[in-house]
Amino acid sequence: MKRTISTVPALLLALSLIGQAAPGAGVEDLTVLPPLVDGVAPSALLEEQLKKLAFAALARREAAYAQIKTPADVATWQQRQRASFLASLGGLPERTPLNARVTGQRDCGAYRMEKVLFESQPGFFVSALLYLPPGTGPHPAVLMPCGHTAIAKAGEVYQKASISLVRAGLAVFCFDPIGQGERRLRQPDGTTEFNSPTSEHQLMGISGTPVSLSLARAMIWDGIRALDYLESRKDIRGDRLGCTGVSGGGTMTSYLMALDARVVAAAPACYLTGFRRLLETLGPQDFEQNLFGQITAGLDHSDYVLMRAPRPVLIMAATQDFFDIQGAWNLFREGKRVYGRLGFPERVELVEADTKHDLAIEMREASARWFRRWLAGRDDAWQEPAFEILRESEILCTPEGDVLRQPGARSFFELIAAVAAPFTAERQRFWQESPRPAALAKVRELARIRPLAELPPFTSTAGGTLQRGPVRIEKLTLRNAEGTVLPALLFRPANTSTGFRLHLHEDGKQAEAGPGGPLEALARAGETVLAVDLRGLGELQRGKRPAGFKAPFEPNWKSATVAYLLGQSLAGMRTEDILACARFASDQWNEGRPVHLTGRGEAGIPALHAAALEPQLFASTRLERTLRTWTDVISTSRTRNQQANTVYGALRFYDLPDLVATLPGNELVLHEPVDAAGQVEKK
Structure with missing residues (x-):
């Protein structure tokens, strides 16, 4: 099947067809989750999930410690x-x-x-x-x-x-x-x-x-x-x-x-x-x-x-x-x-x-x-x-x-x-000498991303609908057996003609979901759109993005640190979110066909990993204002919001352009890539 990508001109045309909201229309509430989910505030769900993993690991250590009975046991423990x-x-x-x-x-x-x-x-x-x-x-x-x-x-x-x-x-x-x-x-x-x-x-x-x-x-x-x-x-x-x-x-x-x-x-x-x-x-x-x-x-x-x-x-x-x-x-x-x-x-x-x-x-x-x-x-x-x-x-x-x-x-x-310094040549040699599956297996290992078959499936719960002319917006809550909860908005056009898109934004699903916004434009142009908050983003974000001296650090830095302590990364965890969402969306609404993927900002790096590791799930990939290369992170002292974007030890084997190179050019759009300070790179 030939894969296509929605073009920027088509989006602009769709936007031009949308008028202003009707006079006197009520203010929409696009919030999906209640104030508490299983007794936890949505903004604390990621933190609580990571703490459960940490406490389970600490419990295993405590059980092992309890077995120390003799000086020989102590020596073994110390070693x-x-x-x-x-x-x-x-x-x-x-x-x-x-x-x-x-x-x-x-x-x-x-x-x-x-x-x-x-x-x-x-x-x-x-x-x-x-x-x-x-x-x-x-x-x-x-x-x-x-x-x-x-x-x-x-x-x-x-x-x-x-x-x-x-x-x-x-x-x-x-x-x-x-x-x-x-x-x-x-x-x-x-x-x-x-x-x-x-x-x-x-x-x-x-x-x-x-x-x-x-x-x-x-x-x-x-x-x-x-x-x-x-x-x-x-x-x-x-x-x-x-x-x-x-x-x-x-x-x-x-x-x-x-x-x-x-x-x-x-x-x-x-x-x-x-x-x-x-x-x-x-x-x-x-x-x-x-x-x-x-x-x-x-x-x-x-x-x-x-x-x-x-x-x-x-x-x-x-x-x-x-x-x-x-x-x-x-x-x-x-x-x-x-x-x-x-x-x-x-x-x-x-x-x-x-x-x-x-x-x-x-x-x-x-x-x-x-x-x-x-x-x-x-x-x-x-x-x-x-x-x-x-x-x-x-x-x-x-x-x-x-x-x-x-x-x-x-x-x-x-x-x-x-x-x-030596890693650039080593990476180039690694990708030249390694078969593509072996190279991508190393990416999985470093980013701690499980194969698709090992990811628990999502189920969805409906939470109400909104109607904007011919576009119906459904509020959904996605859950899996590991306790991951993701709020989502499904934009349904009256007549689907251009496929299905999974949309991920660092500021959350609501960032472009307002009346007359880009997601409505896509739906009016015939595309079904599922906008999802990845873990730690949107409704799941721990407060607002900081200002002042804390500005270089994202609001989820403590969760990113707990993931680091667990030997994981937010980038890897969010990649798993995307893969499971894409599989669910394809099966539920797209007759098993690949979906188009958009990732913006902090959501872009996990989107890139998802597209590279499970390309059969995606008809196209569009990355907006996404970090172009991790070499920017290591070459400047003034990074901004990069803790969630990094993978420990990745640059010894792969950089983001290596993942880009695995995707066919006609299925990938890189729109306004940014540097490690979040600034759009000059052409």
Whole structure:
């Protein structure tokens, strides 16, 4: 059967035939779903569906944990979880010369400070402060990664924590994380590229996703190389190293204490809670705090404690923290049980301060006592003395406060570019040498898209009709056995003459469904149109698209992050929505024949995947204002709404133009393709 496509001139002609709505006509309500669907607001359906998948995976992990009975069981668990952890990171880089140097010193009376620069990777500079107690040493030392504060090591909370520990007789190495302090991305005039470190981290993580370069991996490697630096110094005891941090620094402490055996004692603060309580409360947070596929792999927060058992860990939590305190206690009990199995229950403890999200004095004193006990052999009730903190300008490691002005310096975005550099040739070779079915099977694998036969079928429920002249509009609710619920509008012409179209719009089915709009025009021209809200779009969208500093992020970013934690992607999930909808529409209304497909904006990438993977379902494909290539995502720091569009590791094997190339040219229209910032590309 020869496939055809509705042309733009035909659409324009149809639009010209439509008059204005009749005077006095009532305002139409095109909403399909009720305020609650099975007790859940429509905008929360995607989130709830993903949480059910996550909770099922966490339940499997909890059942496996319950089987840990002996030290041998613990060792097996640790080996398996460590392997899962490293796999989620994509492994770790190779060690390269640190090229460390001290750029300045300061005598602060009760302690000394050295300003340090080192390269965790070639050209990837890390700025840090080394606080040294009196004497020549060697001193036990504590590594302190910072949390999400713009000025990082210069922030009051980190200065207080560092000075407190050095006054307790411990050296402290406090470093700026990627995208913070002297490592922020800046404009030529010195102003920061992004308004907050979390925004910078999120955009870095999104850009790294198509090449499977994890931001967490780079941040962890900074910490491991910082430990290398401490080991290299004669005034530091390399066999007495600890690690502590709060919030994002608590995340890094948790990662480092799990992976690096040199961390003799650790004290993560205001982070550990467990994914169950995290998802039940505030949801996933900053990009590096989430590893691809880790929930499905059974890797939970408590595993960062269990992996290092029986080495000492002090879990520090705040009663009023947004990282749930009950989750911290649940996690502590898991750790206490395993440490007890190994004969060292006293080596894991929990401190709860009745404060908010902060490194309160109760935590600072507790961690100082903890490190004095395990690193210095002094078990006493040490108390923090009074002290003053310094101005940011007094503790900069670089003249301009910007490591990227160092000769040969590289940003994280440049690391992404370096990783991606060989992929263009590798992709070309892959598609040239692989049979088409094998290449598309790899696409399925990476995007986690099941074959059509494995997708549960949709059923529909009618929800009322509207009449606009010769066009009848039916409200439908599509459901499947996996709990997916999609609202839809079916535009039926009086006489069908030009086929059936499945229409998908990033702003939802109602975006072009109004009186005199494009969907009515298509129906008046003889085409039956099914406009569907894919998961997370239209009525199913989590609020409005954000403005201000959150503008680069889509409203469903937390759901996209949970999908990432499950080893999935919204692009893949929505592709399955489209395939099941197309099959249902073909069988229900089009006598089993292929349907025309339109995808606009965020709906375009799943539409392209659907057309490439199951071409027999589609008579033609029209993509409007759709991202042209993922290489734009990795080559710019200023992406917009791209988290839902990315597939982890895809660019190692395919890009969007590779999928376009699988479709016959006479069956495909690319209308106003856009770049990663959402701007229409110039011809």
